[in-house]
Amino acid sequence: MQTPNENEFADLIALVRKGDDAAITKLWNEYFQRLVRLAATRLPKNVRRTGDEEDIALSAFHSFIAGIRDDRFPDLSGPNNLWGLLITLTSRKVNAHLRHQMRQKRGGGAVRGESVFGDTVGEINRAGIGAVDGQVQSPDLHAELAEACDELLNQLPDDQLRQIAIMRMDGFLVDEIAERLELSKRAVERRLQLIRKTWSEAADDDAV
Template sequence: MKVHSMLSDAEFTSLMDKARSGDSEAAQKLVQLYEPEIRRAARMRLTDSKLRRIVDSIDICQSVFGKFFETAQSPKGIDLKKPEQLLGLLVTMTRNRVVDEHRHQTAQKRNAGDGVVEAAANLLVSDDPGPKTEIEMKDMLAKVRSRFTAEELEIADLRGEGLTWDEVAKRLQVSADSCRKRLERGIERVREEMR
Protein backbone atom coordinates (compact mmCIF):
# COMPACT_ATOMS: atom_id res chain seq x y z
CA MET A 1 0.00 0.00 0.00
CA LYS A 2 1.31 3.47 -0.88
CA VAL A 3 2.28 5.77 1.98
CA HIS A 4 0.07 8.64 0.79
CA SER A 5 -3.01 6.41 0.97
CA MET A 6 -2.22 5.44 4.57
CA LEU A 7 -2.23 8.97 6.03
CA SER A 8 -4.58 11.89 5.62
CA ASP A 9 -2.98 15.31 5.18
CA ALA A 10 -4.02 16.24 8.74
CA GLU A 11 -2.50 13.03 10.20
CA PHE A 12 0.68 13.64 8.22
CA THR A 13 0.97 17.26 9.41
CA SER A 14 0.46 16.16 13.02
CA LEU A 15 3.08 13.40 12.68
CA MET A 16 5.58 15.78 11.08
CA ASP A 17 5.05 18.42 13.79
CA LYS A 18 5.69 15.83 16.49
CA ALA A 19 8.80 14.47 14.70
CA ARG A 20 10.14 18.03 14.28
CA SER A 21 9.77 18.60 18.02
CA GLY A 22 11.84 15.48 18.75
CA ASP A 23 9.05 12.95 19.43
CA SER A 24 10.79 9.60 18.88
CA GLU A 25 7.52 7.69 18.44
CA ALA A 26 6.47 10.02 15.61
CA ALA A 27 9.90 9.64 14.02
CA GLN A 28 9.67 5.84 14.27
CA LYS A 29 6.20 5.92 12.68
CA LEU A 30 7.54 7.97 9.74
CA VAL A 31 10.42 5.53 9.33
CA GLN A 32 8.02 2.56 9.40
CA LEU A 33 5.80 4.15 6.78
CA TYR A 34 8.52 5.33 4.39
CA GLU A 35 11.38 2.84 4.84
CA PRO A 36 10.09 0.22 2.36
CA GLU A 37 9.81 2.82 -0.42
CA ILE A 38 13.19 4.35 0.38
CA ARG A 39 14.95 0.97 0.49
CA ARG A 40 13.32 0.05 -2.82
CA ALA A 41 14.50 3.35 -4.33
CA ALA A 42 18.02 2.69 -3.01
CA ARG A 43 18.10 -0.86 -4.40
CA MET A 44 17.00 0.40 -7.82
CA ARG A 45 19.89 2.89 -7.86
CA LEU A 46 22.59 0.60 -6.42
CA THR A 47 23.38 -0.94 -9.79
CA ASP A 48 27.18 -1.03 -9.41
CA SER A 49 28.08 -4.46 -7.98
CA LYS A 50 31.31 -3.14 -6.40
CA LEU A 51 29.39 -0.40 -4.64
CA ARG A 52 26.75 -2.88 -3.45
CA ARG A 53 29.51 -4.87 -1.73
CA ILE A 54 30.40 -1.78 0.32
CA VAL A 55 27.00 -0.21 0.94
CA ASP A 56 23.49 -1.60 0.76
CA SER A 57 19.94 -0.23 0.87
CA ILE A 58 19.88 -0.32 4.69
CA ASP A 59 22.99 1.88 4.86
CA ILE A 60 21.49 4.36 2.39
CA CYS A 61 18.12 4.36 4.15
CA GLN A 62 19.66 5.01 7.58
CA SER A 63 21.77 7.82 6.19
CA VAL A 64 18.79 9.44 4.43
CA PHE A 65 16.56 9.29 7.51
CA GLY A 66 19.38 10.56 9.73
CA LYS A 67 19.93 13.57 7.49
CA PHE A 68 16.18 14.16 7.12
CA PHE A 69 15.51 14.23 10.88
CA GLU A 70 18.59 16.36 11.50
CA THR A 71 17.32 18.93 8.97
CA ALA A 72 13.68 18.65 10.08
CA GLN A 73 14.62 19.42 13.69
CA SER A 74 16.89 22.34 12.79
CA PRO A 75 15.56 25.91 13.24
CA LYS A 76 15.14 26.21 9.47
CA GLY A 77 13.27 22.92 9.33
CA ILE A 78 11.36 21.41 6.41
CA ASP A 79 7.83 22.53 5.57
CA LEU A 80 5.87 19.67 4.03
CA LYS A 81 2.09 19.45 3.97
CA LYS A 82 1.38 16.15 2.21
CA PRO A 83 2.71 12.58 2.59
CA GLU A 84 3.68 12.40 -1.09
CA GLN A 85 5.86 15.52 -0.68
CA LEU A 86 7.90 13.72 1.97
CA LEU A 87 8.12 10.63 -0.21
CA GLY A 88 9.41 12.76 -3.11
CA LEU A 89 11.97 14.45 -0.85
CA LEU A 90 13.21 11.16 0.62
CA VAL A 91 13.50 9.52 -2.81
CA THR A 92 15.52 12.53 -4.06
CA MET A 93 17.74 12.35 -0.97
CA THR A 94 18.19 8.62 -1.62
CA ARG A 95 19.22 9.20 -5.22
CA ASN A 96 21.68 11.90 -4.13
CA ARG A 97 23.09 9.69 -1.36
CA VAL A 98 23.79 6.85 -3.81
CA VAL A 99 25.49 9.32 -6.19
CA ASP A 100 27.57 10.73 -3.31
CA GLU A 101 28.59 7.23 -2.20
CA HIS A 102 29.62 6.35 -5.75
CA ARG A 103 31.68 9.55 -6.00
CA HIS A 104 33.26 8.86 -2.63
CA GLN A 105 34.28 5.33 -3.62
CA THR A 106 35.60 6.53 -6.97
CA ALA A 107 37.61 9.30 -5.27
CA GLN A 108 39.05 6.79 -2.79
CA LYS A 109 40.35 4.67 -5.65
CA ARG A 110 42.10 7.72 -7.13
CA ASN A 111 43.64 8.84 -3.83
CA ALA A 112 47.32 7.99 -4.25
CA GLY A 113 48.14 8.19 -0.51
CA ASP A 114 45.70 5.47 0.49
CA GLY A 115 45.47 3.69 -2.85
CA VAL A 116 47.62 0.65 -2.13
CA VAL A 117 46.06 -0.16 1.24
CA GLU A 118 42.56 0.57 -0.09
CA ALA A 119 43.14 -1.66 -3.10
CA ALA A 120 44.40 -4.46 -0.89
CA ALA A 121 41.53 -4.05 1.57
CA ASN A 122 39.09 -3.90 -1.34
CA LEU A 123 40.40 -7.27 -2.52
CA LEU A 124 38.84 -8.67 0.64
CA VAL A 125 35.43 -7.69 -0.71
CA SER A 126 36.10 -7.65 -4.47
CA ASP A 127 37.46 -9.95 -7.14
CA ASP A 128 38.99 -7.15 -9.21
CA PRO A 129 42.81 -6.95 -8.93
CA GLY A 130 43.00 -3.20 -9.64
CA PRO A 131 45.96 -1.33 -11.12
CA LYS A 132 48.82 -3.10 -9.30
CA THR A 133 50.46 -6.29 -10.48
CA GLU A 134 49.03 -9.50 -9.15
CA ILE A 135 52.17 -10.27 -7.11
CA GLU A 136 52.21 -6.82 -5.49
CA MET A 137 48.52 -7.11 -4.67
CA LYS A 138 48.88 -10.61 -3.19
CA ASP A 139 51.73 -9.37 -1.00
CA MET A 140 49.75 -6.33 0.15
CA LEU A 141 46.66 -8.45 0.73
CA ALA A 142 48.65 -10.83 2.93
CA LYS A 143 49.91 -7.87 4.96
CA VAL A 144 46.44 -6.42 5.36
CA ARG A 145 44.89 -9.79 6.25
CA SER A 146 47.58 -10.45 8.87
CA ARG A 147 46.65 -7.23 10.66
CA PHE A 148 42.90 -7.96 10.84
CA THR A 149 41.45 -9.56 13.94
CA ALA A 150 39.90 -13.00 13.43
CA GLU A 151 36.43 -11.43 13.61
CA GLU A 152 37.26 -8.73 11.01
CA LEU A 153 38.78 -11.35 8.74
CA GLU A 154 35.68 -13.55 8.99
CA ILE A 155 33.41 -10.60 8.09
CA ALA A 156 35.70 -9.63 5.18
CA ASP A 157 35.78 -13.20 3.87
CA LEU A 158 32.00 -13.55 4.03
CA ARG A 159 31.56 -10.24 2.20
CA GLY A 160 34.19 -11.40 -0.30
CA GLU A 161 32.01 -14.44 -1.00
CA GLY A 162 29.30 -11.99 -2.10
CA LEU A 163 27.09 -12.20 0.98
CA THR A 164 25.00 -9.13 1.82
CA TRP A 165 25.43 -7.41 5.17
CA ASP A 166 22.19 -9.04 6.33
CA GLU A 167 23.45 -12.50 5.36
CA VAL A 168 26.79 -11.91 7.14
CA ALA A 169 24.94 -10.68 10.23
CA LYS A 170 22.70 -13.74 10.26
CA ARG A 171 25.68 -16.08 10.08
CA LEU A 172 27.53 -14.25 12.85
CA GLN A 173 24.38 -13.64 14.90
CA VAL A 174 24.94 -9.88 15.24
CA SER A 175 23.38 -6.85 13.53
CA ALA A 176 24.26 -5.94 9.95
CA ASP A 177 25.24 -2.45 11.09
CA SER A 178 27.60 -3.91 13.67
CA CYS A 179 29.29 -6.12 11.04
CA ARG A 180 29.72 -3.23 8.64
CA LYS A 181 31.16 -0.95 11.34
CA ARG A 182 33.56 -3.62 12.59
CA LEU A 183 34.98 -4.13 9.11
CA GLU A 184 35.19 -0.37 8.46
CA ARG A 185 37.05 0.14 11.76
CA GLY A 186 39.38 -2.72 10.91
CA ILE A 187 40.20 -1.30 7.48
CA GLU A 188 40.74 2.17 8.98
CA ARG A 189 43.00 0.76 11.71
CA VAL A 190 45.08 -1.22 9.21
CA ARG A 191 45.36 1.81 6.95
CA GLU A 192 46.71 3.86 9.86
CA GLU A 193 49.11 1.10 10.92
CA MET A 194 50.52 0.79 7.40
CA ARG A 195 51.10 4.49 6.80
Protein backbone atom coordinates (compact mmCIF):
# COMPACT_ATOMS: atom_id res chain seq x y z
CA MET A 1 0.00 0.00 0.00
CA GLN A 2 1.33 3.43 -0.96
CA THR A 3 1.85 5.89 1.90
CA PRO A 4 -0.61 8.80 1.53
CA ASN A 5 0.67 12.25 0.56
CA GLU A 6 0.25 15.15 2.96
CA ASN A 7 -3.20 16.18 1.71
CA GLU A 8 -4.49 12.61 1.74
CA PHE A 9 -2.93 12.15 5.16
CA ALA A 10 -4.71 15.21 6.59
CA ASP A 11 -8.05 13.92 5.24
CA LEU A 12 -7.33 10.46 6.65
CA ILE A 13 -6.51 11.78 10.13
CA ALA A 14 -9.65 13.91 10.09
CA LEU A 15 -11.70 10.78 9.40
CA VAL A 16 -9.91 8.85 12.17
CA ARG A 17 -10.69 11.71 14.56
CA LYS A 18 -14.35 11.22 13.71
CA GLY A 19 -14.12 7.48 14.36
CA ASP A 20 -14.30 6.35 10.74
CA ASP A 21 -13.62 2.59 10.73
CA ALA A 22 -12.40 2.52 7.13
CA ALA A 23 -9.80 5.20 7.86
CA ILE A 24 -8.62 3.38 10.98
CA THR A 25 -8.36 0.14 8.99
CA LYS A 26 -6.31 1.91 6.33
CA LEU A 27 -3.80 3.09 8.96
CA TRP A 28 -3.79 -0.39 10.49
CA ASN A 29 -2.94 -1.97 7.16
CA GLU A 30 -0.22 0.59 6.54
CA TYR A 31 1.51 0.62 9.91
CA PHE A 32 0.68 -2.36 12.12
CA GLN A 33 3.19 -4.86 10.73
CA ARG A 34 5.84 -2.14 10.74
CA LEU A 35 5.11 -1.61 14.43
CA VAL A 36 5.42 -5.34 15.07
CA ARG A 37 8.85 -5.38 13.42
CA LEU A 38 9.89 -2.26 15.34
CA ALA A 39 8.82 -3.78 18.66
CA ALA A 40 10.72 -6.97 17.84
CA THR A 41 13.93 -5.02 17.30
CA ARG A 42 13.51 -3.25 20.67
CA LEU A 43 12.84 -6.42 22.70
CA PRO A 44 15.93 -8.31 23.92
CA LYS A 45 15.81 -11.80 22.42
CA ASN A 46 16.49 -13.56 25.71
CA VAL A 47 13.32 -12.17 27.34
CA ARG A 48 11.03 -12.11 24.30
CA ARG A 49 8.02 -14.42 24.35
CA THR A 50 5.84 -15.47 21.44
CA GLY A 51 3.43 -12.70 20.58
CA ASP A 52 5.08 -10.02 22.74
CA GLU A 53 5.89 -7.79 19.79
CA GLU A 54 2.33 -8.06 18.43
CA ASP A 55 0.84 -7.21 21.83
CA ILE A 56 3.10 -4.17 22.10
CA ALA A 57 2.33 -3.04 18.54
CA LEU A 58 -1.39 -3.42 19.18
CA SER A 59 -1.19 -1.40 22.39
CA ALA A 60 0.84 1.33 20.67
CA PHE A 61 -1.62 1.49 17.77
CA HIS A 62 -4.61 1.71 20.10
CA SER A 63 -2.90 4.49 22.07
CA PHE A 64 -2.25 6.33 18.82
CA ILE A 65 -5.88 6.08 17.67
CA ALA A 66 -7.15 7.14 21.10
CA GLY A 67 -4.74 10.09 21.05
CA ILE A 68 -5.94 11.18 17.61
CA ARG A 69 -9.57 11.07 18.69
CA ASP A 70 -8.74 13.05 21.85
CA ASP A 71 -6.66 15.64 19.92
CA ARG A 72 -3.52 14.83 21.95
CA PHE A 73 -1.18 15.09 18.94
CA PRO A 74 -1.62 18.64 17.59
CA ASP A 75 1.79 18.62 15.86
CA LEU A 76 0.95 15.64 13.66
CA SER A 77 1.51 17.06 10.18
CA GLY A 78 2.35 14.21 7.81
CA PRO A 79 3.32 10.56 7.32
CA ASN A 80 6.95 11.10 8.37
CA ASN A 81 5.86 12.91 11.50
CA LEU A 82 3.41 10.10 12.20
CA TRP A 83 6.09 7.41 12.00
CA GLY A 84 8.22 9.31 14.51
CA LEU A 85 5.24 9.45 16.87
CA LEU A 86 4.60 5.73 16.45
CA ILE A 87 8.25 4.97 17.20
CA THR A 88 7.97 6.98 20.43
CA LEU A 89 4.73 5.27 21.47
CA THR A 90 6.11 1.82 20.68
CA SER A 91 9.34 2.49 22.57
CA ARG A 92 7.36 3.52 25.64
CA LYS A 93 5.26 0.38 25.40
CA VAL A 94 8.41 -1.76 25.14
CA ASN A 95 9.90 -0.10 28.22
CA ALA A 96 6.67 -0.60 30.17
CA HIS A 97 6.50 -4.23 29.02
CA LEU A 98 10.06 -4.91 30.14
CA ARG A 99 9.49 -3.27 33.51
CA HIS A 100 6.39 -5.39 34.05
CA GLN A 101 8.08 -8.59 32.91
CA MET A 102 11.10 -8.10 35.12
CA ARG A 103 8.91 -7.22 38.08
CA GLN A 104 6.89 -10.41 37.56
CA LYS A 105 10.06 -12.51 37.43
CA ARG A 106 11.24 -10.84 40.59
CA GLY A 107 7.96 -11.54 42.36
CA GLY A 108 6.37 -8.11 42.31
CA GLY A 109 7.18 -4.94 44.20
CA ALA A 110 7.74 -1.30 43.45
CA VAL A 111 10.62 0.23 41.58
CA ARG A 112 13.54 0.78 43.92
CA GLY A 113 15.30 3.50 41.99
CA GLU A 114 16.92 5.60 44.70
CA SER A 115 18.38 2.66 46.57
CA VAL A 116 20.02 1.42 43.37
CA PHE A 117 21.17 4.48 41.44
CA GLY A 118 21.41 7.06 44.22
CA ASP A 119 20.93 10.71 43.32
CA THR A 120 20.51 10.02 39.60
CA VAL A 121 17.17 8.26 39.79
CA GLY A 122 16.45 10.50 42.75
CA GLU A 123 15.76 13.12 40.09
CA ILE A 124 12.37 11.43 39.90
CA ASN A 125 11.67 12.66 43.43
CA ARG A 126 12.96 16.14 42.70
CA ALA A 127 10.51 16.26 39.79
CA GLY A 128 7.79 16.21 42.44
CA ILE A 129 6.73 12.59 42.25
CA GLY A 130 7.57 11.59 45.81
CA ALA A 131 9.21 8.50 47.26
CA VAL A 132 9.68 5.54 44.96
CA ASP A 133 10.58 2.97 47.62
CA GLY A 134 7.03 2.49 48.86
CA GLN A 135 3.81 1.51 47.17
CA VAL A 136 2.37 4.01 44.71
CA GLN A 137 -0.83 5.32 46.25
CA SER A 138 -2.75 6.76 43.29
CA PRO A 139 -3.16 6.09 39.54
CA ASP A 140 -2.00 9.62 38.72
CA LEU A 141 1.15 9.19 40.78
CA HIS A 142 1.77 5.81 39.17
CA ALA A 143 1.43 7.37 35.70
CA GLU A 144 3.87 10.16 36.58
CA LEU A 145 6.39 7.65 37.91
CA ALA A 146 6.07 5.49 34.80
CA GLU A 147 6.60 8.52 32.55
CA ALA A 148 9.64 9.62 34.55
CA CYS A 149 11.13 6.12 34.28
CA ASP A 150 10.47 6.10 30.55
CA GLU A 151 12.31 9.40 30.16
CA LEU A 152 15.31 8.02 32.01
CA LEU A 153 15.32 4.79 30.01
CA ASN A 154 15.00 6.62 26.70
CA GLN A 155 18.20 8.53 27.51
CA LEU A 156 20.17 5.27 27.32
CA PRO A 157 21.77 4.53 23.93
CA ASP A 158 20.87 0.84 23.48
CA ASP A 159 18.39 -1.85 24.46
CA GLN A 160 20.80 -3.83 26.62
CA LEU A 161 21.50 -0.82 28.84
CA ARG A 162 17.76 -0.21 29.17
CA GLN A 163 17.21 -3.83 30.14
CA ILE A 164 19.99 -3.72 32.74
CA ALA A 165 18.59 -0.49 34.19
CA ILE A 166 15.11 -2.01 34.42
CA MET A 167 16.41 -5.15 36.12
CA ARG A 168 18.54 -3.14 38.57
CA MET A 169 15.66 -0.82 39.47
CA ASP A 170 13.51 -3.88 40.08
CA GLY A 171 16.02 -5.17 42.60
CA PHE A 172 18.09 -7.70 40.66
CA LEU A 173 21.62 -8.10 41.98
CA VAL A 174 24.62 -7.66 39.69
CA ASP A 175 25.28 -11.42 39.80
CA GLU A 176 21.67 -12.15 38.84
CA ILE A 177 21.78 -9.73 35.91
CA ALA A 178 25.04 -11.21 34.71
CA GLU A 179 23.61 -14.73 34.83
CA ARG A 180 20.35 -13.86 33.06
CA LEU A 181 22.02 -11.82 30.31
CA GLU A 182 25.00 -14.18 29.97
CA LEU A 183 27.50 -11.44 30.76
CA SER A 184 30.41 -11.30 33.16
CA LYS A 185 29.88 -9.54 36.46
CA ARG A 186 32.50 -6.97 35.47
CA ALA A 187 30.68 -6.31 32.18
CA VAL A 188 27.44 -5.61 34.05
CA GLU A 189 29.26 -3.30 36.48
CA ARG A 190 30.77 -1.35 33.56
CA ARG A 191 27.35 -0.96 32.00
CA LEU A 192 25.86 0.22 35.29
CA GLN A 193 28.62 2.82 35.49
CA LEU A 194 27.72 3.97 31.97
CA ILE A 195 24.05 4.20 32.94
CA ARG A 196 24.90 6.33 35.98
CA LYS A 197 27.18 8.54 33.88
CA THR A 198 24.53 9.00 31.16
CA TRP A 199 21.83 9.95 33.64
CA SER A 200 24.14 12.21 35.62
CA GLU A 201 25.19 14.12 32.51
CA ALA A 202 21.57 14.45 31.40
CA ALA A 203 20.64 15.82 34.83
CA ASP A 204 23.51 18.31 34.66
CA ASP A 205 22.37 19.46 31.19
CA ASP A 206 18.81 19.98 32.44
CA ALA A 207 20.12 22.06 35.33
CA VAL A 208 21.96 24.48 33.04
